[in-house]
Amino acid sequence: MIGAIADDFTGGTDVAVAFRRAGLRTIVLFGPPVGDEPLPAHDAIVVALKTRTIDPDEAVRQSLQVAAWLRAHCAEQIYFKYCSTFDSRPGGNIGPVADALADYLGAGRAVVVPSSPEHDRTQYLGHLFVGRQLLSDSPMRHHPLTPMTDSFIPGVLGAQTTQRITLIDHREVRHGRERLRALFDQAEAEGYRYLVVDSVSAEDLAEIGAAATNDVLVTGAAGLAGGIGAARFARLAPGRSPTERLDADPVGDVPGAVLAGSCSARTREQVAYMRARHDAYFLDALRTPDSEALAAAALNWYDHHRAGPAPLVYSSLAPTELLTVQDALGVDRASTLLEAAMGRIAQGLVERGVRRLVVAGGETSGAVVTALGVRSGIIGDEAAPGAPWIYTTDTTPLALLLKSGNFGDVALLSRAVGGHHEKEIAP
Ligand SMILES: Nc1ncnc2c1ncn2[C@@H]1O[C@H](COP(=O)(O)OP(=O)(O)O)[C@@H](O)[C@H]1O
Numbered sequence: 001m002i003g004a005i006a007d008d009f010t011g012g013t014d015v016a017v018a019f020r021r022a023g024l025r026t027i028v029l030f031g032p033p034v035g036d037e038p039l040p041a042h043d044a045i046v047v048a049l050k051t052r053t054i055d056p057d058e059a060v061r062q063s064l065q066v067a068a069w070l071r072a073h074c075a076e077q078i079y080f081k082y083c084s085t086f087d088s089r090p091g092g093n094i095g096p097v098a099d100a101l102a103d104y105l106g107a108g109r110a111v112v113v114p115s116s117p118e119h120d121r122t123q124y125l126g127h128l129f130v131g132r133q134l135l136s137d138s139p140m141r142h143h144p145l146t147p148m149t150d151s152f153i154p155g156v157l158g159a160q161t162t163q164r165i166t167l168i169d170h171r172e173v174r175h176g177r178e179r180l181r182a183l184f185d186q187a188e189a190e191g192y193r194y195l196v197v198d199s200v201s202a203e204d205l206a207e208i209g210a211a212a213t214n215d216v217l218v219t220g221a222a223g224l225a226g227g228i229g230a231a232r233f234a235r236l237a238p239g240r241s242p243t244e245r246l247d248a249d250p251v252g253d254v255p256g257a258v259l260a261g262s263c264s265a266r267t268r269e270q271v272a273y274m275r276a277r278h279d280a281y282f283l284d285a286l287r288t289p290d291s292e293a294l295a296a297a298a299l300n301w302y303d304h305h306r307a308g309p310a311p312l313v314y315s316s317l318a319p320t321e322l323l324t325v326q327d328a329l330g331v332d333r334a335s336t337l338l339e340a341a342m343g344r345i346a347q348g349l350v351e352r353g354v355r356r357l358v359v360a361g362g363e364t365s366g367a368v369v370t371a372l373g374v375r376s377g378i379i380g381d382e383a384a385p386g387a388p389w390i391y392t393t394d395t396t397p398l399a400l401l402l403k404s405g406n407f408g409d410v411a412l413l414s415r416a417v418g419g420h421h422e423k424e425i426a427p
Protein backbone atom coordinates (compact mmCIF):
# COMPACT_ATOMS: atom_id res chain seq x y z
CA MET A 1 0.00 0.00 0.00
CA ILE A 2 1.01 3.62 -0.46
CA GLY A 3 1.04 6.12 2.40
CA ALA A 4 0.78 9.84 1.74
CA ILE A 5 1.70 12.70 4.05
CA ALA A 6 0.07 15.98 2.99
CA ASP A 7 1.28 19.30 4.36
CA ASP A 8 -2.22 20.75 4.56
CA PHE A 9 -5.80 19.54 4.75
CA THR A 10 -7.08 20.62 1.35
CA GLY A 11 -3.94 19.06 -0.13
CA GLY A 12 -4.81 15.86 1.72
CA THR A 13 -8.23 15.65 0.14
CA ASP A 14 -6.81 16.62 -3.27
CA VAL A 15 -4.29 13.77 -3.23
CA ALA A 16 -6.81 11.32 -1.73
CA VAL A 17 -9.26 11.86 -4.56
CA ALA A 18 -6.47 11.52 -7.13
CA PHE A 19 -5.62 8.06 -5.73
CA ARG A 20 -9.30 7.20 -5.57
CA ARG A 21 -9.81 8.17 -9.19
CA ALA A 22 -6.89 5.98 -10.20
CA GLY A 23 -8.78 3.05 -8.65
CA LEU A 24 -7.06 2.79 -5.25
CA ARG A 25 -9.23 2.29 -2.16
CA THR A 26 -8.23 5.35 -0.13
CA ILE A 27 -8.65 6.40 3.49
CA VAL A 28 -8.04 9.96 4.65
CA LEU A 29 -6.97 10.76 8.22
CA PHE A 30 -6.67 14.26 9.68
CA GLY A 31 -3.75 14.99 11.99
CA PRO A 32 -1.13 12.50 13.14
CA PRO A 33 -2.87 9.15 13.72
CA VAL A 34 -3.16 7.99 17.29
CA GLY A 35 -3.92 4.44 18.34
CA ASP A 36 -4.44 1.40 16.23
CA GLU A 37 -8.11 1.15 15.44
CA PRO A 38 -8.85 -1.31 12.63
CA LEU A 39 -9.11 0.39 9.23
CA PRO A 40 -11.36 -0.58 6.33
CA ALA A 41 -9.64 -2.38 3.43
CA HIS A 42 -7.45 0.08 1.54
CA ASP A 43 -4.69 0.50 -1.02
CA ALA A 44 -3.74 4.02 0.10
CA ILE A 45 -3.83 6.02 3.32
CA VAL A 46 -3.52 9.80 3.22
CA VAL A 47 -2.63 11.59 6.44
CA ALA A 48 -3.35 15.31 6.22
CA LEU A 49 -1.14 17.47 8.45
CA LYS A 50 -1.02 21.22 8.97
CA THR A 51 2.72 21.62 8.54
CA ARG A 52 3.06 23.94 5.55
CA THR A 53 3.81 27.10 7.49
CA ILE A 54 4.80 25.88 10.95
CA ASP A 55 8.30 25.77 12.39
CA PRO A 56 10.45 23.40 10.25
CA ASP A 57 11.57 21.29 13.24
CA GLU A 58 7.98 20.65 14.21
CA ALA A 59 7.01 19.92 10.57
CA VAL A 60 9.83 17.35 10.43
CA ARG A 61 8.82 15.82 13.77
CA GLN A 62 5.19 15.35 12.75
CA SER A 63 6.06 14.07 9.27
CA LEU A 64 8.49 11.48 10.65
CA GLN A 65 5.94 10.36 13.22
CA VAL A 66 3.40 9.80 10.45
CA ALA A 67 5.96 8.08 8.21
CA ALA A 68 6.75 5.61 11.01
CA TRP A 69 3.04 4.97 11.54
CA LEU A 70 2.48 4.43 7.82
CA ARG A 71 5.47 2.05 7.60
CA ALA A 72 4.06 0.11 10.56
CA HIS A 73 0.80 -0.07 8.58
CA CYS A 74 2.59 -1.65 5.64
CA ALA A 75 3.23 1.37 3.41
CA GLU A 76 5.97 0.31 1.03
CA GLN A 77 6.03 3.76 -0.59
CA ILE A 78 5.70 7.19 1.01
CA TYR A 79 4.27 10.11 -0.97
CA PHE A 80 5.06 13.58 0.40
CA LYS A 81 2.32 15.88 -0.92
CA TYR A 82 2.90 19.63 -1.07
CA CYS A 83 1.13 22.35 -3.00
CA SER A 84 0.96 22.50 -6.78
CA THR A 85 2.27 26.06 -6.44
CA PHE A 86 5.09 24.81 -4.17
CA ASP A 87 3.77 27.01 -1.36
CA SER A 88 6.44 27.44 1.27
CA ARG A 89 8.17 30.20 3.16
CA PRO A 90 11.74 31.28 2.40
CA GLY A 91 13.15 29.08 5.17
CA GLY A 92 10.44 26.65 4.06
CA ASN A 93 9.47 23.18 5.09
CA ILE A 94 9.46 21.22 1.85
CA GLY A 95 13.26 20.70 1.85
CA PRO A 96 13.62 19.82 5.56
CA VAL A 97 10.67 17.41 5.51
CA ALA A 98 11.84 15.73 2.29
CA ASP A 99 15.39 15.42 3.71
CA ALA A 100 14.13 13.85 6.92
CA LEU A 101 11.82 11.42 5.11
CA ALA A 102 14.57 10.38 2.69
CA ASP A 103 17.01 9.76 5.55
CA TYR A 104 14.43 7.85 7.55
CA LEU A 105 13.41 5.69 4.58
CA GLY A 106 16.95 5.24 3.28
CA ALA A 107 15.87 6.74 -0.05
CA GLY A 108 18.79 7.55 -2.34
CA ARG A 109 16.59 9.77 -4.47
CA ALA A 110 13.16 11.33 -4.67
CA VAL A 111 11.35 12.88 -7.59
CA VAL A 112 10.00 16.41 -7.08
CA VAL A 113 6.90 17.01 -9.22
CA PRO A 114 4.71 19.99 -8.30
CA SER A 115 3.02 20.08 -11.69
CA SER A 116 -0.73 19.39 -11.68
CA PRO A 117 -2.00 20.01 -15.22
CA GLU A 118 -5.58 19.32 -14.15
CA HIS A 119 -5.36 22.47 -12.05
CA ASP A 120 -3.46 24.31 -14.78
CA ARG A 121 -0.10 24.08 -13.01
CA THR A 122 2.63 22.92 -15.36
CA GLN A 123 6.39 22.88 -15.14
CA TYR A 124 8.66 23.48 -18.11
CA LEU A 125 12.47 23.73 -17.93
CA GLY A 126 12.14 23.87 -14.15
CA HIS A 127 9.79 26.87 -14.19
CA LEU A 128 6.36 26.45 -12.65
CA PHE A 129 3.41 28.04 -14.43
CA VAL A 130 -0.09 28.87 -13.21
CA GLY A 131 -2.16 28.92 -16.37
CA ARG A 132 -0.20 31.09 -18.79
CA GLN A 133 1.69 32.95 -16.09
CA LEU A 134 4.90 32.13 -14.33
CA LEU A 135 4.18 31.30 -10.70
CA SER A 136 5.98 34.49 -9.65
CA ASP A 137 3.70 36.62 -11.88
CA SER A 138 0.52 34.84 -10.77
CA PRO A 139 -1.73 35.92 -7.89
CA MET A 140 0.28 33.52 -5.71
CA ARG A 141 2.82 36.31 -5.33
CA HIS A 142 0.29 37.94 -2.96
CA HIS A 143 -0.44 34.86 -0.83
CA PRO A 144 -0.93 35.93 2.82
CA LEU A 145 1.46 33.32 4.28
CA THR A 146 3.54 31.93 1.43
CA PRO A 147 3.99 34.60 -1.26
CA MET A 148 5.68 32.84 -4.19
CA THR A 149 8.10 35.18 -5.92
CA ASP A 150 10.38 32.68 -7.65
CA SER A 151 9.16 30.21 -10.29
CA PHE A 152 12.34 28.17 -10.71
CA ILE A 153 11.68 25.08 -8.60
CA PRO A 154 15.26 23.76 -8.37
CA GLY A 155 16.19 27.20 -6.99
CA VAL A 156 13.32 27.38 -4.51
CA LEU A 157 14.05 23.87 -3.24
CA GLY A 158 17.80 24.59 -3.27
CA ALA A 159 17.25 27.30 -0.65
CA GLN A 160 15.63 24.71 1.62
CA THR A 161 18.10 21.80 1.49
CA THR A 162 21.81 21.13 1.24
CA GLN A 163 21.19 17.96 -0.78
CA ARG A 164 22.09 17.99 -4.48
CA ILE A 165 19.29 18.73 -6.95
CA THR A 166 19.07 18.07 -10.68
CA LEU A 167 16.48 19.01 -13.26
CA ILE A 168 15.09 16.40 -15.64
CA ASP A 169 13.53 18.55 -18.27
CA HIS A 170 10.71 18.00 -20.67
CA ARG A 171 12.95 17.08 -23.60
CA GLU A 172 13.79 13.92 -21.63
CA VAL A 173 10.35 13.36 -20.11
CA ARG A 174 8.74 12.96 -23.50
CA HIS A 175 10.94 9.90 -24.20
CA GLY A 176 8.89 8.01 -21.63
CA ARG A 177 9.24 5.77 -18.62
CA GLU A 178 12.22 3.59 -19.62
CA ARG A 179 14.35 6.62 -20.41
CA LEU A 180 13.20 8.31 -17.21
CA ARG A 181 14.00 5.29 -15.06
CA ALA A 182 17.51 5.19 -16.54
CA LEU A 183 17.96 8.92 -15.88
CA PHE A 184 16.70 8.54 -12.30
CA ASP A 185 19.23 5.73 -11.69
CA GLN A 186 22.02 7.73 -13.28
CA ALA A 187 21.22 10.87 -11.29
CA GLU A 188 21.16 8.91 -8.04
CA ALA A 189 24.48 7.23 -8.90
CA GLU A 190 25.95 10.71 -9.48
CA GLY A 191 24.87 11.77 -5.99
CA TYR A 192 21.73 13.78 -6.73
CA ARG A 193 19.08 13.37 -4.05
CA TYR A 194 16.27 15.38 -5.66
CA LEU A 195 15.18 14.99 -9.24
CA VAL A 196 12.94 17.90 -10.22
CA VAL A 197 11.00 16.56 -13.18
CA ASP A 198 9.13 18.68 -15.73
CA SER A 199 5.58 17.79 -16.63
CA VAL A 200 3.00 19.56 -18.75
CA SER A 201 0.33 16.88 -19.13
CA ALA A 202 -1.35 13.88 -17.53
CA GLU A 203 0.55 11.73 -20.02
CA ASP A 204 3.87 13.05 -18.66
CA LEU A 205 2.70 12.29 -15.14
CA ALA A 206 1.77 8.74 -16.13
CA GLU A 207 5.30 8.20 -17.46
CA ILE A 208 6.93 9.77 -14.38
CA GLY A 209 4.65 7.75 -12.08
CA ALA A 210 5.54 4.51 -13.87
CA ALA A 211 9.26 5.35 -13.71
CA ALA A 212 9.09 6.11 -9.98
CA THR A 213 6.72 3.32 -9.01
CA ASN A 214 9.36 1.37 -7.05
CA ASP A 215 10.92 4.41 -5.34
CA VAL A 216 10.42 4.29 -1.59
CA LEU A 217 9.89 8.08 -1.47
CA VAL A 218 8.19 10.28 -4.04
CA THR A 219 7.22 13.94 -3.62
CA GLY A 220 4.79 16.08 -5.52
CA ALA A 221 1.40 17.72 -5.76
CA ALA A 222 -1.70 15.67 -6.50
CA GLY A 223 -0.97 15.40 -10.24
CA LEU A 224 1.75 12.83 -9.65
CA ALA A 225 -0.70 10.78 -7.57
CA GLY A 226 -2.65 10.13 -10.78
CA GLY A 227 0.51 8.69 -12.39
CA ILE A 228 1.69 6.77 -9.32
CA GLY A 229 -1.87 5.57 -8.65
CA ALA A 230 -2.30 4.31 -12.22
CA ALA A 231 0.99 2.39 -12.06
CA ARG A 232 -0.05 0.81 -8.73
CA PHE A 233 -3.53 -0.02 -9.95
CA ALA A 234 -2.09 -1.72 -13.03
CA ARG A 235 -0.07 -3.94 -10.67
CA LEU A 236 -2.94 -4.60 -8.26
CA ALA A 237 -5.57 -5.30 -10.89
CA PRO A 238 -3.88 -6.05 -14.22
CA GLY A 239 -6.11 -5.49 -17.22
CA ARG A 240 -8.95 -3.91 -15.20
CA SER A 241 -10.15 -0.33 -15.33
CA PRO A 242 -10.48 1.78 -12.17
CA THR A 243 -13.93 1.62 -10.65
CA GLU A 244 -15.73 4.94 -10.68
CA ARG A 245 -17.96 4.05 -7.73
CA LEU A 246 -17.56 6.46 -4.84
CA ASP A 247 -19.28 6.37 -1.50
CA ALA A 248 -22.82 7.79 -1.60
CA ASP A 249 -23.68 10.98 0.32
CA PRO A 250 -24.84 9.77 3.76
CA VAL A 251 -25.72 13.27 4.98
CA GLY A 252 -28.36 14.45 2.50
CA ASP A 253 -30.24 17.75 2.59
CA VAL A 254 -29.05 19.32 5.86
CA PRO A 255 -28.30 22.89 6.95
CA GLY A 256 -25.07 24.14 5.42
CA ALA A 257 -22.67 27.06 5.68
CA VAL A 258 -19.51 28.32 4.02
CA LEU A 259 -16.41 29.51 5.89
CA ALA A 260 -13.91 31.28 3.62
CA GLY A 261 -10.50 32.17 5.06
CA SER A 262 -8.64 32.01 1.78
CA CYS A 263 -7.58 35.28 0.12
CA SER A 264 -6.68 33.55 -3.12
CA ALA A 265 -7.92 35.09 -6.35
CA ARG A 266 -10.38 32.29 -7.14
CA THR A 267 -11.83 32.23 -3.62
CA ARG A 268 -12.41 36.00 -3.77
CA GLU A 269 -14.38 35.53 -6.99
CA GLN A 270 -16.38 32.74 -5.36
CA VAL A 271 -17.01 34.92 -2.29
CA ALA A 272 -18.20 37.81 -4.48
CA TYR A 273 -20.56 35.45 -6.33
CA MET A 274 -21.90 34.06 -3.09
CA ARG A 275 -22.27 37.43 -1.33
CA ALA A 276 -24.61 38.55 -4.11
CA ARG A 277 -26.87 35.54 -3.55
CA HIS A 278 -26.64 34.52 0.12
CA ASP A 279 -26.43 36.14 3.52
CA ALA A 280 -22.82 36.95 4.27
CA TYR A 281 -20.85 38.07 7.30
CA PHE A 282 -17.34 39.55 7.16
CA LEU A 283 -14.89 38.80 9.95
CA ASP A 284 -13.21 42.14 10.54
CA ALA A 285 -9.96 41.34 12.34
CA LEU A 286 -8.86 44.99 12.31
CA ARG A 287 -11.91 46.14 14.18
CA THR A 288 -12.03 43.14 16.55
CA PRO A 289 -8.57 41.65 16.92
CA ASP A 290 -9.75 38.90 19.24
CA SER A 291 -10.77 35.43 18.06
CA GLU A 292 -13.37 34.73 20.74
CA ALA A 293 -15.07 38.09 20.26
CA LEU A 294 -14.99 37.73 16.47
CA ALA A 295 -16.53 34.26 16.67
CA ALA A 296 -19.17 35.34 19.20
CA ALA A 297 -20.23 38.24 16.96
CA ALA A 298 -20.46 35.97 13.90
CA LEU A 299 -22.56 33.40 15.76
CA ASN A 300 -24.78 36.15 17.14
CA TRP A 301 -25.33 37.31 13.55
CA TYR A 302 -26.13 33.72 12.56
CA ASP A 303 -28.69 33.42 15.36
CA HIS A 304 -30.39 36.81 15.13
CA HIS A 305 -29.64 38.73 11.94
CA ARG A 306 -29.29 36.21 9.14
CA ALA A 307 -32.31 36.13 6.85
CA GLY A 308 -31.87 32.91 4.89
CA PRO A 309 -30.25 29.48 4.99
CA ALA A 310 -26.77 28.55 3.77
CA PRO A 311 -24.85 31.67 4.78
CA LEU A 312 -21.25 32.67 4.16
CA VAL A 313 -18.77 33.79 6.82
CA TYR A 314 -15.57 35.11 5.29
CA SER A 315 -12.38 37.06 5.95
CA SER A 316 -11.09 37.03 2.37
CA LEU A 317 -9.51 40.31 1.27
CA ALA A 318 -7.81 41.62 -1.85
CA PRO A 319 -3.99 42.09 -1.64
CA THR A 320 -3.90 45.79 -0.66
CA GLU A 321 -6.55 45.45 2.05
CA LEU A 322 -4.88 42.30 3.30
CA LEU A 323 -1.57 44.16 3.64
CA THR A 324 -3.27 46.82 5.76
CA VAL A 325 -4.48 44.16 8.19
CA GLN A 326 -1.13 42.39 8.21
CA ASP A 327 0.75 45.68 8.79
CA ALA A 328 -1.51 46.51 11.71
CA LEU A 329 -1.65 43.09 13.37
CA GLY A 330 1.34 41.19 11.99
CA VAL A 331 1.08 38.34 9.45
CA ASP A 332 1.11 35.50 11.95
CA ARG A 333 -1.11 37.13 14.53
CA ALA A 334 -3.73 38.01 11.91
CA SER A 335 -3.81 34.51 10.46
CA THR A 336 -3.73 32.80 13.86
CA LEU A 337 -6.60 34.80 15.21
CA LEU A 338 -8.71 34.39 12.08
CA GLU A 339 -8.04 30.66 11.98
CA ALA A 340 -8.98 30.35 15.67
CA ALA A 341 -12.16 32.36 15.02
CA MET A 342 -13.10 30.13 12.05
CA GLY A 343 -12.58 27.03 14.20
CA ARG A 344 -14.78 28.40 16.95
CA ILE A 345 -17.47 29.47 14.46
CA ALA A 346 -17.46 25.98 12.92
CA GLN A 347 -18.00 24.48 16.38
CA GLY A 348 -20.84 26.92 17.03
CA LEU A 349 -22.48 26.15 13.69
CA VAL A 350 -22.36 22.40 14.31
CA GLU A 351 -23.85 22.98 17.79
CA ARG A 352 -26.67 24.81 15.96
CA GLY A 353 -27.36 21.88 13.62
CA VAL A 354 -25.23 22.71 10.58
CA ARG A 355 -24.08 19.43 9.05
CA ARG A 356 -22.66 20.54 5.70
CA LEU A 357 -19.63 22.78 5.93
CA VAL A 358 -17.71 24.18 3.02
CA VAL A 359 -14.31 25.62 3.94
CA ALA A 360 -12.19 27.66 1.54
CA GLY A 361 -8.46 27.61 2.21
CA GLY A 362 -5.96 24.98 3.30
CA GLU A 363 -4.82 26.56 6.57
CA THR A 364 -8.39 27.53 7.34
CA SER A 365 -9.56 23.96 6.66
CA GLY A 366 -6.88 22.67 9.02
CA ALA A 367 -8.11 24.99 11.75
CA VAL A 368 -11.78 24.08 11.22
CA VAL A 369 -11.33 20.31 10.98
CA THR A 370 -9.07 20.32 14.06
CA ALA A 371 -11.54 22.44 16.05
CA LEU A 372 -14.33 20.02 15.12
CA GLY A 373 -12.22 17.10 16.33
CA VAL A 374 -12.65 15.24 13.01
CA ARG A 375 -10.01 12.51 12.65
CA SER A 376 -11.12 10.50 9.64
CA GLY A 377 -13.40 10.49 6.66
CA ILE A 378 -14.35 8.75 3.47
CA ILE A 379 -14.12 10.33 0.05
CA GLY A 380 -17.30 11.16 -1.81
CA ASP A 381 -17.96 12.79 -5.16
CA GLU A 382 -15.84 15.69 -6.33
CA ALA A 383 -17.71 18.99 -6.11
CA ALA A 384 -14.95 20.36 -8.34
CA PRO A 385 -11.76 18.74 -9.63
CA GLY A 386 -9.51 18.05 -6.62
CA ALA A 387 -12.22 19.05 -4.13
CA PRO A 388 -14.18 15.99 -2.99
CA TRP A 389 -16.83 15.79 -0.34
CA ILE A 390 -15.54 14.15 2.81
CA TYR A 391 -17.99 12.27 5.01
CA THR A 392 -16.74 12.11 8.55
CA THR A 393 -16.65 8.69 10.14
CA ASP A 394 -15.80 9.45 13.75
CA THR A 395 -17.95 12.42 14.83
CA THR A 396 -21.49 13.67 14.33
CA PRO A 397 -21.89 12.77 10.63
CA LEU A 398 -20.80 15.82 8.68
CA ALA A 399 -20.28 16.52 5.01
CA LEU A 400 -17.13 18.61 4.61
CA LEU A 401 -15.86 20.24 1.46
CA LEU A 402 -12.30 21.42 2.04
CA LYS A 403 -11.59 23.62 -0.93
CA SER A 404 -8.12 24.71 -1.85
CA GLY A 405 -7.96 28.48 -2.25
CA ASN A 406 -7.56 28.38 -6.00
CA PHE A 407 -9.82 25.48 -6.94
CA GLY A 408 -13.34 25.41 -8.32
CA ASP A 409 -15.58 27.44 -10.59
CA VAL A 410 -17.01 30.73 -9.40
CA ALA A 411 -20.37 29.24 -8.32
CA LEU A 412 -18.80 26.38 -6.36
CA LEU A 413 -19.28 27.69 -2.81
CA SER A 414 -22.88 28.63 -3.44
CA ARG A 415 -23.70 25.39 -5.25
CA ALA A 416 -22.05 23.28 -2.57
CA VAL A 417 -24.45 24.49 0.13
CA GLY A 418 -27.45 24.18 -2.16
CA GLY A 419 -27.75 26.36 -5.23
CA HIS A 420 -31.54 26.35 -4.63
CA HIS A 421 -30.92 28.63 -1.61
CA GLU A 422 -29.59 31.39 -3.88
CA LYS A 423 -31.51 34.67 -3.69
CA GLU A 424 -32.74 36.32 -6.86
CA ILE A 425 -30.30 38.99 -7.95
CA ALA A 426 -31.25 42.09 -9.80
CA PRO A 427 -30.41 41.80 -13.54
N1 LIG B 1 -8.43 39.39 6.34
C1 LIG B 1 -7.32 38.69 6.62
N2 LIG B 1 -6.24 39.29 7.17
C2 LIG B 1 -5.13 38.59 7.47
N3 LIG B 1 -5.00 37.27 7.25
C3 LIG B 1 -6.04 36.62 6.71
C4 LIG B 1 -7.24 37.31 6.36
N4 LIG B 1 -8.12 36.42 5.86
C5 LIG B 1 -7.49 35.24 5.89
N5 LIG B 1 -6.24 35.34 6.39
C6 LIG B 1 -5.30 34.24 6.62
O1 LIG B 1 -4.68 33.89 5.39
C7 LIG B 1 -4.42 32.50 5.38
C8 LIG B 1 -5.02 31.92 4.12
O2 LIG B 1 -4.50 30.64 3.94
P1 LIG B 1 -5.40 29.40 3.51
O3 LIG B 1 -6.55 29.23 4.42
O4 LIG B 1 -4.45 28.25 3.38
O5 LIG B 1 -5.93 29.83 2.09
P2 LIG B 1 -5.33 29.38 0.64
O6 LIG B 1 -5.89 28.02 0.40
O7 LIG B 1 -5.84 30.38 -0.33
O8 LIG B 1 -3.85 29.30 0.76
C9 LIG B 1 -5.04 31.91 6.65
O9 LIG B 1 -4.07 31.73 7.63
C10 LIG B 1 -6.03 33.00 7.05
O10 LIG B 1 -6.33 33.01 8.43
Ligand SMILES: O=C(O)[C@@H](O)C(=O)COP(=O)(O)O
Nearest residue numbers: 010011014083084362404405
Ligand atom coordinates in the same frame (compact mmCIF):
# COMPACT_ATOMS: atom_id res chain seq x y z
O1 LIG C 1 -1.78 21.21 -4.70
C1 LIG C 1 -2.68 22.04 -4.56
O2 LIG C 1 -2.80 23.07 -5.26
C2 LIG C 1 -3.66 21.82 -3.42
O3 LIG C 1 -3.82 20.47 -3.13
C3 LIG C 1 -3.17 22.51 -2.21
O4 LIG C 1 -2.28 22.05 -1.53
C4 LIG C 1 -3.80 23.78 -2.00
O5 LIG C 1 -3.42 24.48 -0.82
P1 LIG C 1 -4.27 25.75 -0.41
O6 LIG C 1 -4.32 26.68 -1.61
O7 LIG C 1 -3.57 26.36 0.77
O8 LIG C 1 -5.65 25.28 -0.06
